[in-house]
Amino acid sequence: MSHFTKNSKANIVDRVAFEEACKELGLTNVIHDTTIQSFYGEAAQKVDVLASYGQRCQVGLQKNAKGQYDMIADWYCVNRETPSALRAQMGNGRTAENAILQFTTKHTLARKYRSQGYNCQFTNSQDGAIKMVMTKF
Amino acid sequence: MQRISVTINPDCTIEYEVQGVKGKSCKDVTKFIDALSSKTITTRKTREFFLEPPNKNMLRGG
Numbered sequence: 001m002s003h004f005t006k007n008s009k010a011n012i013v014d015r016v017a018f019e020e021a022c023k024e025l026g027l028t029n030v031i032h033d034t035t036i037q038s039f040y041g042e043a044a045q046k047v048d049v050l051a052s053y054g055q056r057c058q059v060g061l062q063k064n065a066k067g068q069y070d071m072i073a074d075w076y077c078v079n080r081e082t083p084s085a086l087r088a089q090m091g092n093g094r095t096a097e098n099a100i101l102q103f104t105t106k107h108t109l110a111r112k113y114r115s116q117g118y119n120c121q122f123t124n125s126q127d128g129a130i131k132m133v134m135t136k137f
Numbered sequence: 138m139q140r141i142s143v144t145i146n147p148d149c150t151i152e153y154e155v156q157g158v159k160g161k162s163c164k165d166v167t168k169f170i171d172a173l174s175s176k177t178i179t180t181r182k183t184r185e186f187f188l189e190p191p192n193k194n195m196l197r198g199g
Contacts, residue, residue, distance in 0.1 A: 128147035
């Protein structure tokens with residue numbers, strides 16, 4: 001072991017990873033360059049990616065000034081029409097937003113390190129953590 | 138074998154350990170993870186961090 005580190009919340013830098021995370025969590029309908037609606041449809045905002053489930057469960061990504069992405073949603077809608085896969089990851093204080101960010105981080109790291117020749121394996125802990133082991137010979 | 142063990146906590150903080158990379162080059166292996174996060178909360182270097190990595194340009198004596 002050479003060092004170990006604890007970092008703050010990850011930023012979203014890989015929109016493909018976000019799409020993969022949303023699909024894994026049941027927001028399977030993904031479209032690009034569109035708008036996201038609020039619950040009553042009174043507000044709409046442009047997004048680079050929109051992942052949705054049903055009529056109202058929508059989560060979008062907007063590129064920010066840093067070149068990273070901000071997640072945007074009417075979380076009231078998401079919590080009303082939550083797909084079962086996402087619902088299964090919620091609870092014990094973990095919100096839908098945290099679950100999507102956690103899975104996006106998993107896919108971001110997997111895509112990055114696989115591209116560098118690493119083998120990636122995942123396990124889900126009972127405490128809600130995702131454990132990843134990435135190895136390269 | 139290089140091995141990076143990562144835990145993505147439910148609050149989305151990231152913890153990781155690196156094994157099998159001697160010297161400061163282990164920082165290169167994980168710089169993507171550090172860049173992904175806004176800030177590092179804690180970090181601790183272990184003995185392996187201070188070991189010299191193998192020198193590829195080392196000449197054999199004869």
